[in-house]
Amino acid sequence: MKKIINDPSTVVTESLRGLAAAHADLVRVREDPAVVIRADAPVSGKVAVISGGGSGHEPLHSGFVGRGMLDAAVPGAVFTSPTPDAVQAAVEATTGEAGALLIVKNYTGDVLNFETAGELAAADGLDVRSVVIDDDVAVADSTYTAGRRGVGGTVLLEKIAGAAAERGDSLDVVETLARQVIGQVRSIGVALAAPTVPHVGTPSFDLGADEIEFGIGIHGEPGRERIKAEPAEALVTRMLDAVVEDLPFADGDRVLLFTNSMGGTPPIELYLAHGIAERLLAERGITVARRLVGPYITSLEMQGISLTLLRLDDDLIELWDAPVHTPALRWGV
Incomplete structure (x- = not known):
């Protein structure tokens, strides 16, 4: 294993210190328990939007803390759910009378620990609600989940819910919008090579030189099938078929x-794949009204891509376009 680290046991803490040093105008970091908090939190009268999960998927979630997105992120150890006390600390640091929305990816540990923290917050008199995102079309269940996994759609959900909270929407409205996004977003991923978790020291799985894992999870969990490597045109077509047919998306959709x-x-390679996807969607009569391209929900150094489609309406477009200023996502400011 070759990585730019000192000690696997301190990699998350040291990374968070670097985040705090680089973006002190946007975030502040607590180390014990680990929480990344919007610099001006708590914001009076505003619904707090909080998310989190295992580290190793950066910039998710810590890189999305700031104006127009998350009020706090709770990073666990690499590929490990954060503990309830850390989530509770995030709630206490950001939440006032307007309440809070917890955005939870559908992994068993995340769901249980965020649920526990929400119950503790409720006992303190705070209005804290949770939504669970499960946009991965690859599998019904996995090692980490009961049901579909939460993957790329999480980024879009955090942006849209965060924008709604920023414009002053009530907790009822923010929650309703979040559930709308969850119902209209679908994703699938593929891997060409595995990541190496620092405290393990070896790749998470083995792939032959001519193999691709189709439907991979963000922790390296297996997907639908292992296929032979194929040209980008065929691979992107296969991925879009799986996503489009699941909702399904249809002619006339934005x-x-x-x-x-x-x-x-x-x-x-990423832009090559994106260009193919845009063309294939146009051929189906589906209009790409907005797009995002880049490493926004990763699996350490896994070689691979994911495609996510969110069906849009005018309100979702307005919320997507709204100003955002975080370490990893910024426009309109």
């Missing part, structure tokens, strides 16, 4: 297309 690097895929 969508946000999110083409994501899993951490180790260079931009030249």
